[in-house]
Amino acid sequence: MTTTGEARSTARHGPWWWDRWRSAALDGSLALVSAVECAAEGVPFARDAGIPLAAGVVFGVVAGSVLLVRRKWPIAVVLVSIAITPAQMGFLMGIVGLYTLAAAELPRRIIVALAGMSMVGTMIVTFVRARQDIASGTWTLGDWFVPFASITTSLGLTAPPVLLGLYVGARRRLMESLRERADSLERELQLLAERAEERAEWARGEERTRIAREMHDVVAHRVSLMVVHAAALQAVARKDPDKAVKNAALVGDMGRQALTELREMLGVLRSGSGVLGDKGVRPGEMPAIPLAAVGAAAAAAADSAREDGPDLGELDELVGQSAAAGMTVALSVEGVARSYAREIEQTAYRVVQEALTNVHKHAAGAKTYVRLAHRVSEIAMQVENEPPPEPASASAVRLPSGGNGLVGMRERVLALGGVFVSGPTDAGGFRVSAVIPSP
Template identity: 80%
Template sequence: MTTTGDDRTTAMTGPWWWERWRGAALDAGLALVSAAECGAEGVEFARDAGLPTAVGVAFGVLAGSALLFRRRWPIAVVLISIAITPAQMGVLLTVVGLYTLAASELPRRITGALAGMSMAGTMIVALVRTSQDMANDASSPAIGSEFVPFFAVTAAVGVTAPPVLLGLYVGARRRLVEGMRERADSLERELQLLAERAEERAEWARNEERTRIAREMHDVVAHRVSLMVVHAAALQAVARKDPEKAVKNAALVGDMGRQALTELREMLGVLRTGDGTKSAKPAKPAEPVPLAAVGHAAAAAASRAVDEEGPSLADLDELVGQSRAAGMAVDLSVEGDPRDYAADVEQTAYRVVQEALTNVHKHAAGAKTYVRLAHRASEIAMQVENEPPPEPDSAADVRLPSGGNGLVGMKERVMVLGGVFVSGPTDGGGFRVSAVLPAPAAAG
């Protein structure tokens, strides 16, 4: 883990403009040494300039103390060092000031200009001072005039170039480290964001799969059980009056119960094994897999199994026949030429009709119902409409529970495929459910 920018900002607890206390202590020590140096050199400066010694010492101490502000105002420190160069004081001030200036974030042209000025000033002072010393020293007449420029240039370059080059190197390295640290922080934030988005997508996918499986369970259970309840009520009503009809209704209840159990067993088996196939012998234990991944894989496998083994439009006649056997008057009409569609389209069309018939059983028992199916060029349309229910019979009135999710589930199915779903009461007091699905022919 890397240290973020906020953590580094929090760690900057130094006084005033210093980031850390140790930086303040270092600058204070350098300023103290520079003030002592300049103060000592101020004695000779005062003697040469004809000033009181105290004035020269005070001037040197004040100028040397400028190193205390080298991080805050590096340009001012270098200008002060250039200004006191003619007084032959401030070597430490010049070296440290140039290093700080070169290592700072200031433009390179400013650093070059000030370094050039400092070099020129040092070279001129060294040239003048050496010439004066040689002129006053009569014991060294053998030294030629070429020595003076050489010494001046060497002194100027020796005082100016090393701190500038070292400062440039340290500044470049510092910027490189900062850039790498910022990049690491940025990558860490991006990874955190990607992890959060991945978790959100996984949660969304799990919710989608749970909703889809819940729709399938609802369709399987609601329709079959609704018919079973209707047949059970009819069986109770005719058990003594018409034993043959009672036996027929009992057989229908048993068949529907077995069908519902078979479909539920298949779906639960898929959820339990995590795939659509059964293994003859138990698999060897593998490496542990995250629970979320197992749940997501199981949900996806269940959805694939439902898609591959679910009902189709070919089972629509049987569906209508079951409703008719339960006592509902259902009229089925088909327009257009039937053809093969994609599995999800046929399953959705079947489930819409199935759930609409289930709602009629629940809320309008005994009502005349019309089921219309239209095969069009690039779509398939279905409509289930029932008339107002007759007056309820006290002997045959069956109140079926409703969870209120039937219409929601139908709309979700249709919208997933890009279709249109409309439902609502009719002017005559009945109810109508209509859906249109884009349905290009399935590939052969």
């Protein structure tokens, strides 16, 4: 994570206003050199001004030491350098001060104004000094040299530090902007990664729920019929051997069908991305299964279940299996049958299948009516049973119930934008109704 903004302002390790000790040492060194320079230049200034040499040296040391606060108060440093320009002092302080001023986060008008004042002051001092030297005979050049020397000197001491400071300041602001942008992008990527992980976890949970629902639909109905046939087999084993043999054959057929469907579904899970393969895994060990691979396997299993699942064409066989188990069930179809989307046909079939399974569990022997209606833009189904003839018959069969059948049916129907209603009837039975839109 990059360090910008408030984090950088709190990451100070230097003394006073410096961010780092290295910056403090640099400014201290520059201030020391500037103080020595101004002290040396204070000697001729004291002679020309007619003041004690010690006063000129002390004045130079104090003036040159102002460079120590260039990062804190760059305007003050430039103003001091302009003030001592007539005394021909502080050339290093003027150059470093202008550079610091241009590189600082200050309005451009202030930078331009102070740089202009420094250039004008240097030009005037240079012009006066050159005229004095020519008048005293120190220089024998023409009059053209005075303006030339004053202009070039003022530009040479002002323009380079200002331009360099502007460049460094712009580069510093650009780097700061890039750091902030990188920091923002890093936070966004981290947030996106967290959201992607949450979505992946949610998708894996949804796929696990879907696989569990498919396995419940596959197993519950057939196993319930097997239990009913087994109970009937136990009741007629001695009285009617032929019927007992028939019931035993039905139990075997349904068991084989349930095992076949389970094997197909588990085979998809086992082959999905190789997550359950036994390559490189010793007996008794549990292979490491990545969560992403589990989600992929669950998605593959769900897709396989959607592609190979039952449809409405198998509804007659479903009703016949319940009738073979001893249930009195009547199927009625209204409207003209047509083809629907695969999800719609599977959902309609599963609703009827789960409703018949619930009748076997809770109302064994009750007369049941299965109604299917093909409408213009929807398909409706209803499974209604009368009260069981013997209330104790359901408990005698001892069919366990997980309580998730109605919940699973409701989730399936609502996922397709349909309506699901279930509840007891006035006659003491139970009714399951569902309507699924089919544009």
